[in-house]
Amino acid sequence: MVAQCDKKTFKAQLVAIGCTYEPWIALLEQTGWKTHCCYDLRTADAILEEYSPCICIVDLSNNDFSLNSISLRANKTKQVKWIAVIKKEQLDMDAICQFINNYCVDYFSIPIPSTHLLETVGHQLGMLEIEANSWIEIDAQQDIGLFGESKSIKHLKDMVRRVAMTDVNVFISGEQGTGKELIANSIHSLSKRRNEGFNIINCASLTEDDEKIAFLDPESKHVTEHTIKEGTVLLNGVEELSKSLQQNLLAYLQQPTKDTLDDTRECDVRVIACSSANLEQAILNETFSKELYYRLNVFHISVPTLRERGADIIALAEYFLQKYSREYNTIATQYNEEAKQLLLRYNWPGNVRELINQIKRVSLLTDGNEVGVEHFDLPKKINMKQSLRNIKDEAEKDVLVAVLETHRGQVASAAKDLGVSRATMYRLLNKHNIVPDVRYYNGSNYAQD
Template sequence: MVAINDKKKSNGRLVAMGCTYEPWIALLEQAGWKTHCCYDLRTADAILEEYSPCVCIVDLSNNDFSLNSISQRASKTKHVKWIAIIKKEQLKIDSICQFINNFCIDFFSTPIPTSQLLDTAGHQLGMLEIESTSWADENYQCEVGLYGESKSIKHLRDMVKRVSMTDVNILLSGEQGVGKELIAKTIHKLSKRRNDDLTIINCSSLSDSDQRTCFLDPQKNMDDSGIIKSGTILLNSVEELSTSLQLKLLNHFQQPENEKLNDQGCFDVRVITSSSVDLEQAVKNNTFNKELYYRLNVFHVAVPTLRERGADIILLAEYYLQKFSKEYSTRSMHYSEEAKQLLLRYNWPGNVRELINQVKRVSLLNDSNEVNLEHFDLPKKTNAKQSLRTIKDEAEKDVLVTMLETHKGQVASAAKDLGVSRATMYRLLNKHNIIPDVRYYNGGYAAE
């Protein structure tokens, strides 16, 4: 924890939104913090951008600001730790609780316990310093499909960071289009092999005589020029390997490490594999080597589907819309609320790849500033082969989304209208990965 009374260790930046010049602000400044009190939201964006990384304390106790406006700023800011100040009775307001849950690392109710607030601000300054070591990778992660704030993508980011610095065998699994190849690129980029090549091999195109399989045979590797000797190899669709190549790959993993090196000791290849099928079931069906499966599955990374990522769908759609607008030199666009609801309701069988293609199409063909329903080329009919459970789940999800939209994101009101308890409502929202995020609902809130 940062010592508040140690000026040399502080030098933090703090933005106080809606706060009068109170004693705790003076104490922060005495401890070496650079503070800025902001009362005009029109200048808040520029201030937060200038001060970032920083701690932002927002006073919601007097309802001076639109909660929706504050939420929009909180969702866009990077490297900002948000702390809310509220009145105790405001904890009964769903929109306030949702804002704290979505964006804040802590909150305090009036009267403010000054010492605790100062300790929290100091601790968050320390967290910002620690987190700054990984910020250099954020743009890369955004590009490769690790962008988002859902629980599933945060868990995926954590696993990728943990496994990247090791040399264990990695099996990436997930539906087609979820970004397994992009995840492999991230692992390579963050690994100690980042300065070597990443070679991607599609197993469906491999034959037993293909020279690209020579990395599995160190004796051939010693003599053949142009053969992979170091770096990372990604075997895409590993389930497509022939029986003989499966045995060859198994033999590679079974060799002692010293036998995998050539005379110059430079044969040092890390193997990552990916699959879009259930390899465990393939083992049961005797179509995939059991021992090889256990060798590959040392560290299993399951890449979530897009439909499991909730509000990330909107974040990704907005990110790629801006990306393609710049790439194709088209006008800057935004999504209508109807378009956002369509994106959230659609099942996305092609996952992130399908979303990217849809946004690319919109960027190329839309001549207006707003993206509406008619700009998407999405199927008008549902898949007739869907199971009864899938149809029921999708209908249940549609009802929940519609109710939240009707009640402007207020969970308690939506639950009452549905005739269920608030606890049941939250269970259903968690089941379908729906976040009643104030960013995606129009209209007023109790706290606004």
């Protein structure tokens, strides 16, 4: 039986990339589907952005597109179900099979069986509707840790949204002041544990007999009213855990999950760890457990620095100015152009935390409604030589990341594409603290300290 698209609350959208207007497209439209055919990938990007959730059928039978380009788009799209159209003999090609396996919910070899296709897209439409009910829009949470529209923040929002709906362990890395704690709180508030506690533990001040962390000792029976028994635990500065607590935490993480028959745990918490330190170096120095690192680092989130967020700097500054002007009962409401240029040129070594402190200052010092450079406690003249070097470094870093994404974290092929030796490639990666470990590679989710 052909699935009809009579859903009133969920639009039946289908994007066809590289497909001619064939009978099966006409049949889809007759059953209620709205189809969008395109042959240019940039046009496809815009259509997928506008019409998702949707089904996307891509015709690979004529080799009109770079498979790598299609893979990159399939990897970054959200709420899009991909279906490939191929020639039967293309199943002998490893690249085609890998693409279908990694990104597609189904495939069809030409000639396309229309009835089977209609049944498939109808079913996938239903799956999209189910997913849409649980797909939480982070913007609605008004979480300042995810405030902004820069490319890096959009990617961060997507990662947080995806991992929040699971119960896997998360490791958050980033410089001091980037908002790692806020990101952890966002993950918790979007998870199924949102109605349970969000507990922050400062690992540097943790003692072995702390009652809160009885969950770190699987053999402990010392469970009190102060013990964390459920919810989410953020281990802040996880590199500061003592060797014995590292072993206890590892033992806890190695226990069976709560839905197994042999579950005997009195405590059930989700662990999120964060650090500004280089844990891989700590492993080499034998101050941090390698096994624990891999248990914690199931899903790695690298929080971008403020200087990587471009126009978000002005948006954040304006947000905080409104916030603290209300809080301090002052009348400052806007920045003059010179002040905006200062905000954009400054390197922000203290990241968002430093920006907040500066905005608190100007909110208190500004007598009128306009903030000028004289109200900031920042260098008024930026070292232009240093600024140009920063711009060059950021551009170089962006190119490295983009090429690694294209080659799925493979250093050798990325170096060949750039026309440099592997030794030079590794030198550049080390310079920018980029760790292209394919074990953690997930699209643009490259490992970066």
